[in-house]
Amino acid sequence: MQVNEFKPLIVAFCCNWCSYAGADLAGNNRLSYPADVKIIRVPCSCRVNPMFVLRAFQRGADGVIICGCHPGDCHYTSGNYYTRRRMTLLFSMLDYLGIEKERTRVEWVSAAEGAKFASTMNDFVSKITQLGKNKRLEDLRCKK
Amino acid sequence: MVKFSCEKIDLVFAEIAKTAALYIPSNDKNNKAVFTKWQKGTKLCDSHNTQIGPKDLFFPQTEDLMAFKASNKKIEIIDTRKESEDFVIFGVRACDVKSLEILDRVFLSEPRDSYYAMRREHGIIISLACTRPSEACFCTTFGIAPSEPGADISVWKINNEFFWQANTKRGEELLLKIEHFTTPAEPSEVEGEKQRISVLMKRLPLANLSTNGFGKGKTNELFEREEWAKLSEACLGCGTCTFVCPTCQCYDIKDFNTGNGVIRYRCWDSCMYSDFTKMAHGNNRNTRKERFRQRFMHKLVYFPENNNGLFGCVGCGRCISKCPVSMNIVKVMKKLGGNV
Amino acid sequence: MQKISRDKLIKKASNLLNSGIVRCVLGWKRGEFDYDITPNVFTTEKELIDDFVWNDFCGANLSKYLVSKTQGVDGKILVFLKPCDTYSFNQLLTEHRFDRERAYVIAVPCEGMADINKIKQITNEGISSIEFNEDTLSISTLYNEEPIKIAYDRVLSERCLNCKSKKHVVYDELLGDDGEILESNRFDEVEKIEKMSSEERFEFWQGELSRCIRCNACRDVCPACTCEKCVFDNPESGVENKASANSFEEKLFHIIRAYHVAGRCTDCGECSRVCPQNIPLHLLNRKFIKDINEFYGEFQAGEKIGMRSPLIDYTTDDIEPNEAVNRRDS
Numbered sequence: 022m023q024v025n026e027f028k029p030l031i032v033a034f035c036c037n038w039c040s041y042a043g044a045d046l047a048g049n050n051r052l053s054y055p056a057d058v059k060i061i062r063v064p065c066s067c068r069v070n071p072m073f074v075l076r077a078f079q080r081g082a083d084g085v086i087i088c089g090c091h092p093g094d095c096h097y098t099s100g101n102y103y104t105r106r107r108m109t110l111l112f113s114m115l116d117y118l119g120i121e122k123e124r125t126r127v128e129w130v131s132a133a134e135g136a137k138f139a140s141t142m143n144d145f146v147s148k149i150t151q152l153g154k155n156k157r158l159e160d161l162r163c164k165k
Numbered sequence: 166m167v168k169f170s171c172e173k174i175d176l177v178f179a180e181i182a183k184t185a186a187l188y189i190p191s192n193d194k195n196n197k198a199v200f201t202k203w204q205k206g207t208k209l210c211d212s213h214n215t216q217i218g219p220k221d222l223f224f225p226q227t228e229d230l231m232a233f234k235a236s237n238k239k240i241e242i243i244d245t246r247k248e249s250e251d252f253v254i255f256g257v258r259a260c261d262v263k264s265l266e267i268l269d270r271v272f273l274s275e276p277r278d279s280y281y282a283m284r285r286e287h288g289i290i291i292s293l294a295c296t297r298p299s300e301a302c303f304c305t306t307f308g309i310a311p312s313e314p315g316a317d318i319s320v321w322k323i324n325n326e327f328f329w330q331a332n333t334k335r336g337e338e339l340l341l342k343i344e345h346f347t348t349p350a351e352p353s354e355v356e357g358e359k360q361r362i363s364v365l366m367k368r369l370p371l372a373n374l375s376t377n378g379f380g381k382g383k384t385n386e387l388f389e390r391e392e393w394a395k396l397s398e399a400c401l402g403c404g405t406c407t408f409v410c411p412t413c414q415c416y417d418i419k420d421f422n423t424g425n426g427v428i429r430y431r432c433w434d435s436c437m438y439s440d441f442t443k444m445a446h447g448n449n450r451n452t453r454k455e456r457f458r459q460r461f462m463h464k465l466v467y468f469p470e471n472n473n474g475l476f477g478c479v480g481c482g483r484c485i486s487k488c489p490v491s492m493n494i495v496k497v498m499k500k501l502g503g504n505v
Numbered sequence: 506m507q508k509i510s511r512d513k514l515i516k517k518a519s520n521l522l523n524s525g526i527v528r529c530v531l532g533w534k535r536g537e538f539d540y541d542i543t544p545n546v547f548t549t550e551k552e553l554i555d556d557f558v559w560n561d562f563c564g565a566n567l568s569k570y571l572v573s574k575t576q577g578v579d580g581k582i583l584v585f586l587k588p589c590d591t592y593s594f595n596q597l598l599t600e601h602r603f604d605r606e607r608a609y610v611i612a613v614p615c616e617g618m619a620d621i622n623k624i625k626q627i628t629n630e631g632i633s634s635i636e637f638n639e640d641t642l643s644i645s646t647l648y649n650e651e652p653i654k655i656a657y658d659r660v661l662s663e664r665c666l667n668c669k670s671k672k673h674v675v676y677d678e679l680l681g682d683d684g685e686i687l688e689s690n691r692f693d694e695v696e697k698i699e700k701m702s703s704e705e706r707f708e709f710w711q712g713e714l715s716r717c718i719r720c721n722a723c724r725d726v727c728p729a730c731t732c733e734k735c736v737f738d739n740p741e742s743g744v745e746n747k748a749s750a751n752s753f754e755e756k757l758f759h760i761i762r763a764y765h766v767a768g769r770c771t772d773c774g775e776c777s778r779v780c781p782q783n784i785p786l787h788l789l790n791r792k793f794i795k796d797i798n799e800f801y802g803e804f805q806a807g808e809k810i811g812m813r814s815p816l817i818d819y820t821t822d823d824i825e826p827n828e829a830v831n832r833r834d835s
Contacts, residue, residue, distance in 0.1 A: 075757050079753055102819035105826060106823060113833075114789070117698065117792050119704065119707025120707070159753065162751065226719075227749075298630070300630065368647060399545060403725040404720040409720075421750070433747065438738065443740070489726050491542055496536070
């Protein structure tokens with residue numbers, strides 16, 4: 022048995038129309054993914070302000086994943102296209118500042134892709150577990 | 166008074182650092198002088214004043230005051246204070262020594278600020294006479310003699326020797342610790358240097374700046390002067406001048422929600438900021454002109470009003486070299502003062 | 506040294522002022538020394554003659570002042586703009602921050618501005634006077650018998666060494682000859698950082714940003730930062746802070762600040778010029794500019810009025826975020 026096994030805290034921003042429904046489907050189909058993933062439902066992936074991502078890290082997240090409808094399928098026509106540009110620049114900047122690039126991810130998950138949701142989360146959690154605790158974007162005041 | 170040759174300075178620093186944290190002015194990688202915690206290899210930099218004064222060693226930019234935790238309808242208050250370590254600051258200029266006197270007036274008068282007082286009790290200040298003042302220096306305007314820097318120990322660097330003169334009991338105790346590196350010296354040995362500095366100060370471009378027209382009782386005369394509008398025109402409303410100022414002492418107290426409790430802390434504040442001293446009814450000073458006026462009136466009128474004529478500026482020149490738009494206290498004094 | 510003389514600028518401004526075409530003149534005012542220049546509004550010819558300056562220390566970008574100075578008053582303001590300042594001017598117009606009709610732009614050619622910090626690194630403190638010659642500055646100090654002669658290129662500010670354009674993109678009147686858009690090496694430093702390892706980058710930025718004292722000078726001088734109430738000043742925002750309590754907040758502030766001006770930043774370099782702690786803030790903005798150029802095509806904010814910023818635009822085949830970050834490493 023491993024002692025002090027690292028359990029990462031993952032924040033997943035999921036859009037209401039696709040990815041959140043995808044997570045629901047994963048549940049209905051009894052597909053398992055780690056309970057370390059905390060889902061925050063947003064009306065559209067483009068609701069995710071770069072500040073949300075940073076704030077999640079501040080409050081102790083070890084990884085942040087943003088899930089939305091596949092490009093072209095946005096409930097609001099074009100929201101996820103903006104998300105894509107915004108997160109591209111944000112992730113690139115975080116990488117530039119020396120924050121591990123594996124800690125942030127964008128995935129497109131539709132309402133029909135319960136299996137993809139589960140496998141994406143499983144994969145992301147295992148990557149973050151390998152990477153270890155978020156040290157470079159931590160706020161020591163927020164440690165318990 | 167004692168003296169020792171400059172080569173021994175690292176040995177002296179090592180000796181002091183054995184019993185206390187030692188801070189000395191050292192060049193950072195941009196070649197700017199900053200107070201740096203001494204460790205083996207930290208080099209004392211040449212004769213310039215530091216980018217920012219020693220203020221934050223006594224009054225840090227942010228400081229936790231206490232913490233709160235809520236559980237089962239109870240709020241627990243946690244005292245986060247830690248006893249300060251003993252520390253020594255070397256190389257404090259006369260202007261910065263004076264600035265601590267000004268901060269003392271604020272923090273050590275009733276009600277006494279225990280956080281500041283604790284650091285003050287644990288800190289020994291070794292001053293250093295200026296050898297090469299900058300063109301922006303105007304400490305003599307406020308009656309400060311850079312050749313007599315004061316504090317616990319006064320130090321002069323003359324040619325290849327340091328002269329240390331203890332001024333307080335704590336200073337004498339420290340001199341005893343480094344006794345084996347020093348030889349006795351006569352006060353007359355630094356007279357020449359003092360003379361040289363005094364002559365030098367008279368040659369500075371701002372040497373003739375006068376405090377005429379400012380000080381106690383000048384509030385009504387200066388407050389409504391129309392020049393304030395013009396003077397404040399270029400001001401960006403940033404806090405550079407306040408944060409590099411060794412005497413600016415305003416702070417804000419804020420709560421930070423950590424997600425599992427609250428930390429109450431204080432941090433430097435700037436009267437240049439739009440939400441400075443913001444209260445339930447809004448803000449006292451809504452325009453940039455009012456905020457700009459506040460800073461200079463505080464230093465040149467309100468502070469002396471409440472402190473027997475002691476001005477709230479020490480003429481260190483930092484705001485002059487750091488202001489993004491080069492608007493500073495000297496320009497204000499020349500515009501509004503009794504003589505130009 | 507600047508090729509256009511101060512007298513020529515004063516003459517032009519005085520004519521426009523006296524003929525009533527402009528109400529006042531936004532320019533640079535001399536200070537106590539030869540280098541501490543303050544942006545100023547001049548209203549009479551006498552003021553101009555007494556105090557106006559045009560020299561190698563007129564680095565301040567005057568375009569942002571138009572936002573406040575054009576409000577609530579009639580008539581035109583004459584503003585002197587260097588080539589890089591004209592980009593900021595256009596960007597402000599793009600964002601409808603003031604009325605174009607209220608400004609009378611006189612384009613001033615610029616030979617690059619000197620950096621007083623670089624000069625002080627050479628001469629040390631105690632500068633008593635600075636004389637401008639053709640290719641050198643002649644600096645007298647309180648401590649040297651003879652003036653110290655320094656070649657311009659040694660003390661040219663970083664942003665001018667990497668000048669992107671000598672061409673004015675907007676003006677009502679041009680003094681002298683207009684220049685060209687230049688091939689600059691302004692992304693070299695960014696590339697150097699990109700080539701470091703993740704740990705090295707972290708160390709580098711940690712070292713730079715930890716010096717931040719949160720004076721907000723970078724934000725307050727920035728012509729792209731014209732929000733009525735900044736999120737960092739707003740107690741309701743949850744991120745308002747007057748001092749960076751720890752390394753997270755230092756990063757939060759600078760990432761968000763740079764991000765907020767991404768796609769709008771013209772790379773005028775004012776943020777780095779004013780930083781009292783000498784943090785190379787332009788390297789954050791330039792990273793965004795470089796990424797935008799690479800991912801979404803060349804884009805120069807402020808080149809034309811009314812250009813759509815790449816961050817409020819998209820194409821259906823944009824690069825995926827994780828692919829973009831991974832691609833650089835491969």
